[in-house]
Amino acid sequence: xxxxxxxxxxxxxxxxxxxxxxxxxxxxxxxxxxxxxxxxxxxxxxxxxxxxxxxxxxxxxxxxxxxxxxxxxxxxxxxxxxxxxxxxxxxxxxxxxxxxxxxxxxxxxxxxx
Amino acid sequence: xxxxxxxxxxxxxxxxxxxxxxxxxxxxxxxxxxxxxxxxxxxxxxxxxxxxxxxxxxxxxxxxxxxxxxxxxxxxxxxxxxxxxxxxxxxxxxxxxxxxxxxxxxxxxx
Numbered sequence: 001x002x003x004x005x006x007x008x009x010x011x012x013x014x015x016x017x018x019x020x021x022x023x024x025x026x027x028x029x030x031x032x033x034x035x036x037x038x039x040x041x042x043x044x045x046x047x048x049x050x051x052x053x054x055x056x057x058x059x060x061x062x063x064x065x066x067x068x069x070x071x072x073x074x075x076x077x078x079x080x081x082x083x084x085x086x087x088x089x090x091x092x093x094x095x096x097x098x099x100x101x102x103x104x105x106x107x108x109x110x111x112x113x
Numbered sequence: 114x115x116x117x118x119x120x121x122x123x124x125x126x127x128x129x130x131x132x133x134x135x136x137x138x139x140x141x142x143x144x145x146x147x148x149x150x151x152x153x154x155x156x157x158x159x160x161x162x163x164x165x166x167x168x169x170x171x172x173x174x175x176x177x178x179x180x181x182x183x184x185x186x187x188x189x190x191x192x193x194x195x196x197x198x199x200x201x202x203x204x205x206x207x208x209x210x211x212x213x214x215x216x217x218x219x220x221x222x223x
Contacts, residue, residue, distance in 0.1 A: 034211070041216075042217070043117075043203055043205075043214035043215050043216045043217050044156075044203065044205075044212075044214040045214070046211050046212070046213075049211060089155065089156070100146070100158060100161060100171070101146075101212055103155050103156040104155060105153060105155035106156075
């Protein structure tokens with residue numbers, strides 16, 4: 001079945017550092033890929049998505065590229081801020097018919113001033 | 114702004130109680146979902162519904178049931194609450210890609 005593997009956290013960075021959170025997936029066919037973010041005390045929000053190979057999703061300075069050859073969708077940001085501290089979830093869904101989202105276990109990011 | 118609203122942010126219930134968690138969406142979405150979120154386990158799907166009165170089991174349905182009598186409302190029911198059901202519960206809705214989540218209900222069973 002479909003699955004998502006994320007790097008374990010927490011990831012601890014200083015403000016303005018470069019961020020990478022690794023995500024790899026296992027899926028049949030050509031899934032869509034997503035990054036969700038959960039700020040403290042809140043539900044999940046869609047951060048970015050990519051629906052086909054080589055697509056790059058981007059939002060709020062975050063980027064992720066759908067790499068079919070390495071089955072990866074790593075999240076990157078060039079300069080993190082304290083306000084980026086949150087839990088980040090990688091997820092996938094199939095592209096045919098009704099498909100559920102499958103989530104990774106989440107990676108907590110802590111950014112210090 | 115589109116919304117998924119969960120009726121309670123925090124709940125404390127006693128073991129053996131019947132517990133109702135309510136979720137309402139205002140986006141006319143066909144699909145609705147209930148997840149529970151636990152540290153180190155991520156989000157696990159309990160039940161989902163792709164239409165009114167339709168429901169499907171997710172990965173961990175044991176001890177739970179659901180009700181969807183109207184398109185906008187999806188209720189999660191803990192028939193007899195137990196301490197291992199202490200968790201954060203998240204409701205979501207979708208039409209196609211991209212789920213919209215509620216803020217979550219943190220349930221403690223004592």
